[in-house]
Amino acid sequence: MTTLTIELSCLLLATFLGAGLVKGVTGMGLPTVAMGVLGTAISPVAAAAILIVPSLTTNVWQMLAGPDKLRLMRRLWPMMLCIVIGTVLGARLLVIVDPVWSGRTLGLALIAYAAYALFSPAVSIPNRLEPWLSPVIGMVTGVVTGATGVFVIPAVPYLQSLGFQKDEVVQALGLSFTVSTVALAGGLLAHGAFRLHQIGLSLLAVIPALIGMWLGSIVRQKISPKTFRRCFLLFLVVLGLELTLRPFS
Structure with a gap:
């Protein structure tokens, strides 16, 4: 059980x-940073x-911020379906495995x-590979999400390789993160x-998350x-x- 203390309250607000x-x-990184720091x-x-709740709130906002929601859903639904299946299955690992x-x-x-984001070259996925690759990426992303609470691998590099325009990539990421959040909750x-x-x-974490997003939009300029x-x-490295080596320290 996670009891709310002054220290935990401060940690939640800062995180x-x-x-x-x-x-x-x-345009991304909230669950990644939150899981890393809180972990x-x-x-x-x-x-x-x-x-x-903060992840769902901010990701729905991101998903709804563009005009192509239905087209993206029609194109990416096999991937989203497999994210749900993989996440529900993977969440079992998060629950039963020793926290260490x-x-x-x-x-x-x-x-x-x-490491991938820092060093990998840009990759372009041919359209002919998408129908069978999307479900595979979705399933792997789901299992990783369920097991770690992190939504980015390998969904982010895959969506960035599909030839979307800049705003479409942001919206596609919002869709993927929203589905991952709902599936993780389930x-x-x-x-x-x-x-x-x-x-x-x-719910307590929603307010600082939204304030942080607003500040981030200012910093971006x-x-x-x-x-x-x-x-x-x-910082993620x-x-x-720290998380990886802690058991041996």
Whole structure:
């Protein structure tokens, strides 16, 4: 059980303010930052439950911010369906695995995503491969989401490789993250890991997340998003190393 203390309250406010700031600048990263930071203080399954409402709120906002919702849904529905299936199945791992090992898995996921984003070249997926590749990517993304609470691998690089325009990529990511959030909530609920007191903590986190997004939109106008993104990814590497190496320290 995650009891609300002054220390946890401060951690939640700071975490979701920072996570919202990252999302406001880059269009993504709220659950990744929240899981990484909270995972250093509480169990990953408790952290995943707390991020549900702020993640859903900010991702629905992102998904609805463009005109192509229905077209994106028609194109990406096989991937979204497999995300749901994979997440519900993967959430079982998050619930039953020792928190130390799930924390290590979360750390490795953060490092893998950051390393890919920092060093990989741009990739373009041919249209002919999309019908069978989308369900595979969706299933893998779902299992990773369910097991770690992180939505980005491999959905983000895959969606960025499909030839969408800039605004379409942001909206497609919003769709994917929204589906992942709902599926993660369903998976945690199905396995008895989403409890009433965690809903209260999750609601508490919405306000700093929205404030952070607003601040991020201001910061985006003041600094280079590329520079900010590089710093953010390096921060994820450090956070991932801390989570991964903690059991051995």
